[in-house]
Amino acid sequence: MASAAAPALAPMAAVSHVIFDMDGLLLDTEGFYTEVQEKILARYGKVFDWSLKAKMMGKKATESARIFVDECGLAGLLTPEQFLEERESMLQELFPSCAVMPGVLRLVHHLHAKRVPMAVATGSHKRHFGLKTQNHKEMFTLMHHVVMGDDPDVKTGKPSPDIFLAAMRRFEGNVEPSNCLVFEDAPSGVAAAKNAGMYAVMVPDPRLDVSYHKGADQVLSSLVDLNPGDWGLPPFED
Numbered sequence: 001m002a003s004a005a006a007p008a009l010a011p012m013a014a015v016s017h018v019i020f021d022m023d024g025l026l027l028d029t030e031g032f033y034t035e036v037q038e039k040i041l042a043r044y045g046k047v048f049d050w051s052l053k054a055k056m057m058g059k060k061a062t063e064s065a066r067i068f069v070d071e072c073g074l075a076g077l078l079t080p081e082q083f084l085e086e087r088e089s090m091l092q093e094l095f096p097s098c099a100v101m102p103g104v105l106r107l108v109h110h111l112h113a114k115r116v117p118m119a120v121a122t123g124s125h126k127r128h129f130g131l132k133t134q135n136h137k138e139m140f141t142l143m144h145h146v147v148m149g150d151d152p153d154v155k156t157g158k159p160s161p162d163i164f165l166a167a168m169r170r171f172e173g174n175v176e177p178s179n180c181l182v183f184e185d186a187p188s189g190v191a192a193a194k195n196a197g198m199y200a201v202m203v204p205d206p207r208l209d210v211s212y213h214k215g216a217d218q219v220l221s222s223l224v225d226l227n228p229g230d231w232g233l234p235p236f237e238d
């Protein structure tokens, strides 16, 4: 007797709208921040580690600068403003060379073809957004809109829900948080999505301790592993 086919697993939720983080999720830029911050910290005889990285990533520049100075005990030696100024020229050189993360283009083109509305919600401010995306403009034209960290509606950075709620409100129609699936790499970003009442798929850097995965509704090693059907989105057909 032939064995019955395994029943398809029910989706974890049925969402209709997708919101992407950018740094470390769509674009491979987090390594640039790490590299530059390691260099600055080395000048003070200190080592940049992943527990500090976990606290800084995903935040607005001004917020992460404050964390860097405070957590590294640099008060009196370096102000957050000086830190931002020091890292700026190095970052400006690096950002335009960033690559797209694995699995991103297939997913974005698929969702666009299936008319799933997509947005970007990034802690990056407008000038850095321009540098990072200058070689990836086509992908961003597929987004309904982009909300950046210096947007007037983003009073406080991630883990505040401000940026994801702003992104949700800019979609057409009456969209609720439970309709939205957020893709994030940062602990602060996952917390922001959950604080907004949305679903969160985390795609963390493997060097981030697993204790930072908690809170996410799903954790993937790469967007290549995403099955859109898990979220009630149209499945890949290729």
Ligand SMILES: O=P(O)(O)OC[C@H](O)CO
Binding pocket: 021, 022, 023, 024, 033, 056, 057, 058, 059, 060, 061, 121, 122, 123, 124, 125, 186, 189
């Ligand atoms: O991860 P994002 O896109 O919110 O960006 C935040 C900072 O610019 C980098 O950690």
Ligand SMILES: [Mg+2]
Binding pocket: 021, 022, 023, 024, 025, 057, 058, 184, 185, 186, 189
């Ligand atoms: Mg990110």
